[in-house]
């Protein structure tokens with residue numbers, strides 16, 4: 001049932017080719033004090049993003065890079081597909097050949113948000129952004145926000161390997177060089193500790209649910225059940241098992257070439273905690 005997600009793989013493959021021809025110090029740009037990769041984001045796209053009208057039934061997956069966003073994103077897409085099948089009798093988007101848009105909100109072209117305004121509900125939107133850099137309508141319209149967090153040590157380790165495997169991100173010769181950058185706000189999408197502190201201000205809001213990578217890994221059945229309950233989606237035992245199975249590390253790694261292209265080799269690394 002996996003999506004082919006050609007658009008997803010194409011955008012990443014193109015960014016990798018462009019970045020291969022760039023110098024290390026050209027790879028990032030700063031917008032409102034935060035660094036982003038030039039091959040994925042731009043100030044024009046950030047400005048265009050303000051025009052997105054977020055709806056109360058949109059599902060926002062907020063997570064810092066390397067906290068497991070592709071994993072939880074897979075779970076959310078499957079849950080929404082099950083919901084659509086039940087409520088709209090629609091053959092779910094799980095089987096679609098193609099994603100409508102690149103799922104990360106801040107990655108795309110300036111026309112993306114106008115196109116997104118025409119997509120049917122519920123939309124699943126992933127983002128690595130700080131709350132203050134998101135379209136204001138997310139909070140005004142009380143979209144459902146799933147906040148994903150992961151142990152900072154594992155985020156750092158994952159980010160180190162990811163930076164060294166992904167040409168759009170500056171690579172590091174040593175762990176020490178990386179660690180200094182990680183601790184001194186030099187990372188793309190900003191500092192993880194600031195991210196946690198800013199998002200923590202929203203953690204108790206009724207439309208926000210927090211989940212950790214570690215709890216989901218320890219008990220994926222319970223994790224998926226809790227996410228489904230938060231979204232108001234009822235699941236049969238069979239549907240629950242299928243969502244858990246399809247989002248397992250082994251299943252996602254096996255399908256990575258199809259779902260994530262060359263990026264899959266770098267993304268599905270080890271899935272260890274601690």
Ligand code: A3P
Nearest residue numbers: 066067068069070071158247248249269270271
């Ligand atoms: P590691 O590099 O520690 O292995 P993101 O999707 O936010 O970029 O996060 C990537 C991290 O999530 C990687 O961690 C990756 O292996 C892990 N991951 C991806 N899919 C997973 C899954 N189905 N189960 C557990 N971890 C997963």
